[in-house]
Amino acid sequence: xxxxxxxxxxxxxxxxxxxxxxxxxxxxxxxxxxxxxxxxxxxxxxxxxxxxxxxxxxxxxxxxxxxxxxxxxxxxxxxxxxxxxxxxxxxxxxxxxxxxxxxxxxxxxxxxxxxx
Amino acid sequence: xxxxxxxxxxxxxxxxxxxxxxxxxxxxxxxxxxxxxxxxxxxxxxxxxxxxxxxxxxxxxxxxxxxxxxxxxxxxxxxxxxxxxxxxxxxxxxxxxxxxxxxxxxxxxxxx
Numbered sequence: 134x135x136x137x138x139x140x141x142x143x144x145x146x147x148x149x150x151x152x153x154x155x156x157x158x159x160x161x162x163x164x165x166x167x168x169x170x171x172x173x174x175x176x177x178x179x180x181x182x183x184x185x186x187x188x189x190x191x192x193x194x195x196x197x198x199x200x201x202x203x204x205x206x207x208x209x210x211x212x213x214x215x216x217x218x219x220x221x222x223x224x225x226x227x228x229x230x231x232x233x234x235x236x237x238x239x240x241x242x243x244x245x246x247x248x249x
Numbered sequence: 250x251x252x253x254x255x256x257x258x259x260x261x262x263x264x265x266x267x268x269x270x271x272x273x274x275x276x277x278x279x280x281x282x283x284x285x286x287x288x289x290x291x292x293x294x295x296x297x298x299x300x301x302x303x304x305x306x307x308x309x310x311x312x313x314x315x316x317x318x319x320x321x322x323x324x325x326x327x328x329x330x331x332x333x334x335x336x337x338x339x340x341x342x343x344x345x346x347x348x349x350x351x352x353x354x355x356x357x358x359x360x361x
Contacts, residue, residue, distance in 0.1 A: 137292075164347050173258075173353065174353060175255075175338060175351050175352060175353035175354045176293070176338065176351045176354075178348065181347075181348065183347070191348075223292050223293075225292075227347055236342070236346075236347045236349075237283065237295050237298070238283075238285075238293075238295070238349065239295075240285075240292030240293050240294065241292050242290075242291060242292055243290075243291070243292055
């Protein structure tokens, strides 16, 4: 298994509180991603990173922010959690080998977040 | 990628039967098509992929076919076993891209 860990694995919080999820990799891969998974919606990209301090928005970025100060860590922050952010969050990594190559994504084990 | 439609959303088969999941895409620049399997409580994991210069690829009981003209690709699982029960996701990317577009997933249930 690719060396990806997520913490915490489970969290219950209340509406309005800040929450930070952490993704840590030991593969030295360049690209990191945060997805949320909800029934009927599959995997939706929240934010991604293409290098240290280089991040961009995905399709469902509202209400989320990210930071990447080191290659190995990618943090996802919910500034003020809402019930609609109750979901399972997955981190993924990939590495581009060449401009014309293809990128397999390796996923972490997920974090189940419940916002009451 | 732009959009990927995946069908069916749920597929129930008897052990030993074959299962087929189909995805259609709209971006003519797409040329890499991976399939991921997600077991309960785990993250998705790549099981097979195909590039646009190939029409079919097999790996033991699983195979993927690609029809670029019709813009669809399919996952075929033969001689299904209970451990094949999982959610399967298709995806597509343009060459050099690192942002895949995923289908919404198919929940495959294999009954013993």
